[in-house]
Amino acid sequence: MSDKGLYWIAFDSTEQHIWLWAVVNAYNRVVNRGVYDDVVITFDDSIDVQSVKPFHLVTLACLIHHIDKMGHHVYVSSKNKNLSDYLFNDLGFQEYFGGGKNYVETKTSSNIFNLWRIVESDKDMYAKKVEDYFRSRYFHDKDLSAISLCMVEAYYNVFDHAEANGNAFSIIQYDKASSRLYVAISDFGIGVAQSVRRHNNVCSDREAIKMAVEDGFTVSSTERNRGMGLGNIFSMTDEVMLISNSGMISKKHDGKLEPVGLDFMYPGTLICFEIDLSSMEDEEIIEEFNI
Amino acid sequence: MRKIQLLDIMKSRDLLSDAGSVFYKELISALSSSDKVTVDMTGVNSMPSVFLNVSIGRLIDEKGIDTLRNNVAFAMITKQQALRLKEYIEKYSASMVNC
Structure with a gap:
C-alpha cells in the first residue's frame, strides 16, 4: 500500500437495507473526498458466504469500479477469509478491476453465471448464452425464453437510459434445490427515476419508478423505446425489485406492485x-399462428 | 406468399434494434407487393421489445393493426412467443390510443 491516507469501507451485514446503506455511504464519501487514497473494503466475520446473494455482488462490483475510476487503490481485507476467498479465488473479482476483464469463469461455484460487466456490443449474445446454458444443463424441454428476454430488456434499459459509462454489472445464481434463478443487474448511472423526472413533472423518485414500469410509458431516449421493456420484466418474473435513486418498487408472489420511498439515494x-424454472412450461410449437 | 426466415435476419446484425429495422423493411417490401407474409420463427429464442418496437410496432404505427392481422402470419412459433406477441400488440395498440 502507498503512504497516502487509508480509508475503510465496512460491510457489517448482508441484510439488504444495511448493505445498500453501506454502498451508498461509501459512494458519497469517495465522491467528496477528492484525494487519491488507498481504500480498504472489509467484511464482518459474521457474514457467511452463503448469505451473499447476486444483489450484494453487483452492487459491490459497481462500488469498486467507481472507486477505482476515481483514482483510488482498492483492497479487500482478509479479515473474513472465507468471503475474500470466494470473491477472489472463486469469482475472480481482481480480474475485473485490476485485469480489466468483462467476464471471468468461476473457479469452483457451478451454480453461478459469473459477474459480467455489461458491454453494449455483447449484451444480446450474453443473454442468449445464459438461456442456452440453463436449457442444456437442467431443462432440456422447457421454454426458457423468459430468461433471455428479461435479461435483454434489462441490459437495453442500461444502455438506453443509464449513461453508466461502463459501470454496469450483472450476475446470475441458480438454486438447484428450489429451481429458482436469481438475477441481479446494477449500474451507477443517472437512475431510472432521475431519467423519468427529467422528462416529466413527477414529485418523487417513488412516483417516477412507478411510472417507469407502466406499459407504454417511455422517455423515448432512442427510436427503439416504446415503454415496454421494464413492464416485460415485471410481468414475466415471479418476484422482482427495482431500486433507483430514492425509490423502490417490488412485485411479490401476489403480483401486486408496491412503490416506496427510500431513506437513501442509490x-x-x-x-x-427471480424466475422459477420448474414452473416454466414445456416448449410447444404452433405450426401457424395468426394474430 | 412471401416467407421470411426471422432467425437469418436476427443473426444478420449485431444489435437487435438493427435486426428489427431489417425485419421491418422486409415486411414493408412484401406488403407493398401485396404479398401475404409468413414469418418462420424456427430457431428464434425471443423477440425483445427493442426488436418489436422498430419492426412490428413501426408497422402498426404506419399501416395500422388491421394490415398486420390480415397479411402477416407466424409459423413454427412457440406458444409462449405467440402469447407474448399477442400481448405486445394489444399493449402497443392500447398505448397508441392513450397518446
Missing part, C-alpha cells in the same frame, strides 16, 4: 428478479 439503478 446512485443508479438496481434490478433483481
Whole structure:
C-alpha cells in the first residue's frame, strides 16, 4: 500500500437495507473526498458466504469500479477469509478491476453465471448464452425464453437510459434445490427515476419508478423505446425489485406492485428478479399462428 | 406468399434494434407487393421489445393493426412467443390510443 491516507469501507451485514446503506455511504464519501487514497473494503466475520446473494455482488462490483475510476487503490481485507476467498479465488473479482476483464469463469461455484460487466456490443449474445446454458444443463424441454428476454430488456434499459459509462454489472445464481434463478443487474448511472423526472413533472423518485414500469410509458431516449421493456420484466418474473435513486418498487408472489420511498439515494439503478424454472412450461410449437 | 426466415435476419446484425429495422423493411417490401407474409420463427429464442418496437410496432404505427392481422402470419412459433406477441400488440395498440 502507498503512504497516502487509508480509508475503510465496512460491510457489517448482508441484510439488504444495511448493505445498500453501506454502498451508498461509501459512494458519497469517495465522491467528496477528492484525494487519491488507498481504500480498504472489509467484511464482518459474521457474514457467511452463503448469505451473499447476486444483489450484494453487483452492487459491490459497481462500488469498486467507481472507486477505482476515481483514482483510488482498492483492497479487500482478509479479515473474513472465507468471503475474500470466494470473491477472489472463486469469482475472480481482481480480474475485473485490476485485469480489466468483462467476464471471468468461476473457479469452483457451478451454480453461478459469473459477474459480467455489461458491454453494449455483447449484451444480446450474453443473454442468449445464459438461456442456452440453463436449457442444456437442467431443462432440456422447457421454454426458457423468459430468461433471455428479461435479461435483454434489462441490459437495453442500461444502455438506453443509464449513461453508466461502463459501470454496469450483472450476475446470475441458480438454486438447484428450489429451481429458482436469481438475477441481479446494477449500474451507477443517472437512475431510472432521475431519467423519468427529467422528462416529466413527477414529485418523487417513488412516483417516477412507478411510472417507469407502466406499459407504454417511455422517455423515448432512442427510436427503439416504446415503454415496454421494464413492464416485460415485471410481468414475466415471479418476484422482482427495482431500486433507483430514492425509490423502490417490488412485485411479490401476489403480483401486486408496491412503490416506496427510500431513506437513501442509490446512485443508479438496481434490478433483481427471480424466475422459477420448474414452473416454466414445456416448449410447444404452433405450426401457424395468426394474430 | 412471401416467407421470411426471422432467425437469418436476427443473426444478420449485431444489435437487435438493427435486426428489427431489417425485419421491418422486409415486411414493408412484401406488403407493398401485396404479398401475404409468413414469418418462420424456427430457431428464434425471443423477440425483445427493442426488436418489436422498430419492426412490428413501426408497422402498426404506419399501416395500422388491421394490415398486420390480415397479411402477416407466424409459423413454427412457440406458444409462449405467440402469447407474448399477442400481448405486445394489444399493449402497443392500447398505448397508441392513450397518446
